[in-house]
Amino acid sequence: MSITSKITILIIIVILVIAGIWGWYSTSQTSQTNITANSQQNTQTNANTEPEYNTSDAALDDDLSSIDTQMQDLNKDSNNIDQSFN
Amino acid sequence: MKNLLITCLILAIFMVLPLGCSVSAQATGTSGILQNKEVPADVLVIIKNADKEIDQRIENLNDLITRIGLMKKISAEEQKTLILSIQNEINQLASLKTKIDSDVDLQTAKADYQSITKSYRIYALIFPQISIMAASDRVMTIVNSMNIIGSKIQLRISALDGNSAAAMNQILSDFTAKISDASTQANMAINEVSLLEPDQGDKTKMKANATALKDAKEKIKSAISSLIEARKDLGTIVRNLKEINGLKN
Numbered sequence: 596m597s598i599t600s601k602i603t604i605l606i607i608i609v610i611l612v613i614a615g616i617w618g619w620y621s622t623s624q625t626s627q628t629n630i631t632a633n634s635q636q637n638t639q640t641n642a643n644t645e646p647e648y649n650t651s652d653a654a655l656d657d658d659l660s661s662i663d664t665q666m667q668d669l670n671k672d673s674n675n676i677d678q679s680f681n
Numbered sequence: 682m683k684n685l686l687i688t689c690l691i692l693a694i695f696m697v698l699p700l701g702c703s704v705s706a707q708a709t710g711t712s713g714i715l716q717n718k719e720v721p722a723d724v725l726v727i728i729k730n731a732d733k734e735i736d737q738r739i740e741n742l743n744d745l746i747t748r749i750g751l752m753k754k755i756s757a758e759e760q761k762t763l764i765l766s767i768q769n770e771i772n773q774l775a776s777l778k779t780k781i782d783s784d785v786d787l788q789t790a791k792a793d794y795q796s797i798t799k800s801y802r803i804y805a806l807i808f809p810q811i812s813i814m815a816a817s818d819r820v821m822t823i824v825n826s827m828n829i830i831g832s833k834i835q836l837r838i839s840a841l842d843g844n845s846a847a848a849m850n851q852i853l854s855d856f857t858a859k860i861s862d863a864s865t866q867a868n869m870a871i872n873e874v875s876l877l878e879p880d881q882g883d884k885t886k887m888k889a890n891a892t893a894l895k896d897a898k899e900k901i902k903s904a905i906s907s908l909i910e911a912r913k914d915l916g917t918i919v920r921n922l923k924e925i926n927g928l929k930n
């Protein structure tokens with residue numbers, strides 16, 4: 596085999612290796628982008644998800660209980676206002 | 682190997698030495714200064730009382746910073762501004778404390794003690810101002826929660842027959858008016874106090890600030906009354922809904 600043929604084969608091998616690496620790299624990048632996009636989409640979906648819109652008696656009781664807790668905190672805030680004026 | 686150990690030992694000593702000096706300096710602190718001076722007993726009493734009063738104010742101001750961090754309806758920018766003004770007040774009080782701690786003269790100590798209340802009037806503004814804003818923020822949060830329950834109840838009522846629905850809608854309408862009033866009062870209270878500035882000795886400004894704070898306080902009280910009434914309405918509607926549900930089942 597002539598030297599020219601050997602060099603040609605070597606160049607082809609190098610090109611194939613480079614193409615392989617480039618192909619693998621771009622595939623992994625695309626995959627990574629998809630994962631990130633999916634992850635962001637999931638996060639956004641979770642953030643936008645409203646709490647369960649339950650109108651049952653039990654759910655309304657829970658809601659009232661939560662309001663009462665907040666009203667108690669408001670009472671403390673009101674006492675703080677009174678103290679701050681002394 | 683031996684040389685290496687000796688070098689490490691020397692290095693360690695040089696590293697630890699300044700630390701030891703620092704700790705020793707801190708340990709002497711205020712009491713060290715006082716011990717080195719001949720401080721009359723009456724001055725020491727004033728210093729003790731002043732320290733106690735300043736510490737209490739700083740503690741209250743730090744509590745306000747924590748409360749601001751919990752606000753949900755006040756913008757991050759407004760929160761930052763409020764926290765900065767409080768932090769500034771804390772720093773000034775800490776400086777005053779340092780000065781009072783070094784007083785040896787009775788007249789100076791008395792004047793410094795009086796300045797806690799006289800010169801630091803900003804405290805008299807900040808404390809009620811933030812307390813009102815915190816309460817307003819809470820009112821708005823409760824209004825938000827009540828609105829959600831209101832829409833749930835509306836759904837339940839829409840499934841009832843004509844007569845039952847009419848009675849319920851009347852209470853719901855009253856409930857809606859109450860939370861709307863609470864929201865209006867809270868918003869007005871926030872607008873009234875959020876832009877108040879320290880009077881810096883200006884008596885006209887001091888009077889205007891006091892009037893605004895008092896008025897905002899009344900608005901919060903009114904908002905709270907409306908919320909209490911709205912809560913009663915909610916209780917009545919939910920109770921009625923349960924009864925109707927029970928009759929159906």
